[in-house]
Amino acid sequence: MESRYRTAEQLLGHNRPALVRGGKVRPVWRNGTFWYRSDGRFLRVDPARGVQEPAFDHERLAAALGVEPGALPFGAITLEDGAVVFDVGGTRLRCALGTYTLTEIGRAPGPVDAVSPDGRHAVFRKGHDLWLRELATGAESPLTADGTAEQPYGTNADSGSARTLARRLGLPYLPPVVSWSPDSRRVLTHRMDERGVKLMHLVESAPADGGRPVLHTYRYALPGDAILPRAEMTVLDVETGTAVPAKAEPLLAPYVSPITLRRAWWARDGSAAYYLEQTRDYRTLTLRSVDPETGEVRTLAEESGPTRVEPVQNVACPPIVKVIPEGVVWFSQRDGFGHLYLHGERTVQLTRGEWNVQEILHADSSGVFFVAAGLVEDDPYRRQVCKVALDGTGFTRITDDDLDHAVSVADDGSCFLDSASTVDVPPVITVRGWDGRILVEVSRADVSGLLATGWQAPERVKVTAADGVTEVYGVLYRPHDFDPAQRYPVLDHPYPGPQVGRVEPGFGQGQLGYDAEAMAALGFAVLALDGRGTPGRDKAFHDASYGALGNGGHLDDHVAALRQLAETRPWLDLDRVGVFGRSGGGFAAVRAMLQYPDVFTVGVADCGNHDQRLYHSIWGESYGGPFDPETYAHWDNGELADRLQGKLLLVHGELDDNVTPHLTMRLAGRLIAANKDFDLLIVPGAEHGFVGFDDYVIRRRWDFLVRHLLGAEPPAGYRLAPIPFDPELLAG
Incomplete structure (x- = not known):
């Protein structure tokens, strides 16, 4: 078993570059x-x-x-x-x-400096204000002077500021929330207003100085709270030192700001700043512009709908909105699919069909260049680069293969970097012109190191959802040393969204995929699935989560998938099915065991948001609908605690300031009241990502699943090497 652990450790994300050469270009x-x-x-x-x-x-x-x-x-x-x-x-x-x-x-700028595009200055936080540093001389000067603890400049809301992570890294705070103008003359930021927002508390039981436990108190808005954090958009002129507040009501920013979400940006010439604003029920989306000289605010576009109206389904992606001289290129799902509209002298629908725009790459008078998914018959998630004219004619696929294309556009819009792959085809990275012609080949991924570990490419799978109609997609990982004559325990590895999907359409699958690959090295078959309610498809598919957060990303689709896959793959042992996940995946892992105790017999849930009434207001209210006590009560795993039958390990960091540990502790209390056996690991000092503790947490997860699902004894005393922190995460 120890050799399997060593191989699994090789496959974790931080070790990936050593196994896949030339697979990623930043x-x-x-x-x-x-x-x-x-x-x-x-x-x-x-x-x-x-x-x-x-x-x-x-x-x-x-x-x-x-x-x-x-x-x-x-x-x-x-x-x-x-x-x-x-x-x-x-x-x-x-x-x-x-x-x-x-x-x-x-x-040199420090890790918490925001450096200007010309490299001459950096903005940083001092107290509750923003300051400017000239990098050549080190001279410092204030940009604001009236910030307070409840009204600071350049921060996310308390609950989205990752304070514990900053402390773990020895930093006073994470980088300031600002956006430099392209000409380096101005900074777009905001003054956060958290007056009256209710408090949340964390207890640090074992502080570094060895003294008494420390109470950490911060502001954290829950669904239904009367007061949410608000942000007053402000432009700071670094040459004159003047601040120009936007002449508009502060916008709701209950978790992170539109700047952090890339929903606030500058015009290319710095003549205006733009930001997107959503109402509390997330059913109205508005684009506004700010004049940096006067603070005057104009409304450029607005849309309302019966459920959430989104600038993009996947919150990790930039908004699908572009301001050009001819008007506003606007993303809308008003016809049931995600398409582009030009709001100018009149409104023109630029794209149409049973597919979805995923990203605007470039737009000018010649047309709009964009990424779309749903044009590849075999896989509705694979992305293609396309073009359409501003009158809605001339739709063209620039990439016309069946691969997935991940794209980065040149700063001058002249060309784009294209990484073409699929789940089982390693990337070929090229630079292309807008006619699709390859200008230069940059890299071809070398996966020989990956293959040497015993890794096998995952299989893209398509099954029918529990409704008997909808097609849903996932990936299936075979265990190492696979023998179709054997039977293998199965792990479901869910992430329910609805803000991001679980499965990526290209090669590598990201951190969640690496976790699954490590499990396959230990001897498990692993399934990852995007059930109904997750993003990336049509409006109705995504809206299956609206008002239904308790279904954990439609876990009934996961059960249906396991049963269908086992019909043609008898090596999947459905008498031994486990589940594991983190954060929203932790909620889903517990939910699976409680809703389907006859299917899922072993589970590990890391830092799960087990009760949506006591998690971020933005989560429940945007993805589940306005707060209703009776509805939200059904989204509490504790309500089903008496249904636990299998082996369950709950894990949480005691200083998790995102999914707070009381959510796991409340569930533990309900399990105790129901007289259920379970395991509980509270990690002293750990935050949501377990930075500095993740090697231990991963090993404990492996041990639990190996012992209770694989039926083997973990290697005694095995210790993973410390996992380095990726500094790019500091940028959000």
């Missing part, structure tokens, strides 16, 4: 070219010339720094004309590429 665009980091080296791609080359001479730069070529002490660069700029040890250096001489040009 471009930094500038003037239609970009650079990126791969295997410790920096490469520059010039699509116009069709060239990919080293961004600089790594050996000469290493010699100038006095280090080995493979040990450059920085992870990011900025390319200038004839020079490369980077930070080492708190100092910003410029290296002239002709002579490879180094010059100190100022102080």
Whole structure:
């Protein structure tokens, strides 16, 4: 069993780059070219010339720094004309590429600085206000002076500020919530107003100083609360030091701000800022513009509907809205599918059909370039790049294969980086023009390291939902050393949404996929499924979650899928079915065991939001509907506590300031009252992501499922290596 644990550990997300070479490119665009980091080296791609080359001479730069070529002490660069700029040890250096001489040009920005596009300034928080630092000299000056504890500048709401994570990382706070104008002259931010928002409490039982337990109190709005956090949009002029508040009522921001969600942005020329505003019931969406000189606010577009009206179904994606001289390109699901409309002199529907727009890539007088899903017959989630003219004619698929296309657009709109793959086809990454022509091939993923672990590509599966009509899709992971003559225990790994989906259409599947692959290495068959109510399909499919959060992303679809798959795959042992998940997946894991105790016999639930009445107001009210005590009571796992029959492990961090630990403790209380046996792990000092503790939590999850579902004894004393924190998560 120990060898299986070692293999499973190799497959976790932080180890993935060592197994898949060239599978991901994170471009930094500038003037239609970009650079990126791969295997410790920096490469520059010039699509116009069709060239990919080293961004600089790594050996000469290493010699100038006095280090080995493979040990450059920085992870990011900025390319200038004839020079490369980077930070080492708190100092910003410029290296002239002709002579490879180094010059100190100022102080490096810190991890909680928001740096201007021109690299000259950084905005940071001091107390409850925002300050400006000139990086060349270190000179600091205030941008605001009237912030208070209840009305601070540049923050998300208390409940969305990840305070525990910041403390775990030794930071005073996470980066400020600001958006720089493209010309680096101004900053869009807001003043948060949390006066009257009710308090939430966490107890740190074992503080680092060894003293008494510490009480952490912050503001946290629940469904039905009378007062929610609000944000007053404000423009700060860094040259004059003036603040220009938007001349509009503050907008609701009960969790994170529109800036954090990328629902506030600047015009390309900096002449205006835009933001999207939603009503409390999420049934009206409005686009507004702010004049940065005067603060005057105009309404540019608005839409209302009988359920939530969204600028995009997946909250992790940017809004599908674009302001161009001809009007506003606007995403709407008014005809049942997600399509584009141009609101100008008149309203024109630009796209139509039984498919959905997923993202606007670029728009100008020649038309709108966008990503759409539902155009590939075999898989409605695979994305294609398309174009349509501003009068709704000339619809064209720019990518016309059956692969999934993940896209990054050049900063000048001249071309796009395209990663083409499927669940079982590794990525080929190219730069394409808007005619679909490949300008330069950047990378082809090498999965030989992945295959050497015994990994097998997951199988894309399609089944019929529990309604007997709707097609739903997922991926099925075979256990390592698979033998179709054997029978294997099955794990369902749900995430119910409705704000994000569980399964990604391309290769890799993200962190949730890596967790599933690790389980397959331990000897389980693993199913991941997007049931009804999850995003990425038509309006009715997504609305299956509205007013029905208690169904956990339609767990009845998961049960139906398991039974259908087992009909043609007798190696799936439905007498041994378990379930595990985190956060919303933790809620779903417990819900599965309580609603279907005859199906799911073993489960692990990490930091589950087990009672929607006591979780974020934005969660229940936007995805489930306005607060109604009777309806919300049905979304409490504790109501079904007496139905537990199998083996259940509940895990929670005691300082989880997102899904607060009292949600698990209340469920535990109901299980005790029902005289049920279960296991409980409360992790002292841990927040929602278990940063610094995730290696231990993962190992405990593995042990529990191996022991109770696989019927094997975990390796004694096995310890996962500490899992490094990804600093990119600091940016949200």
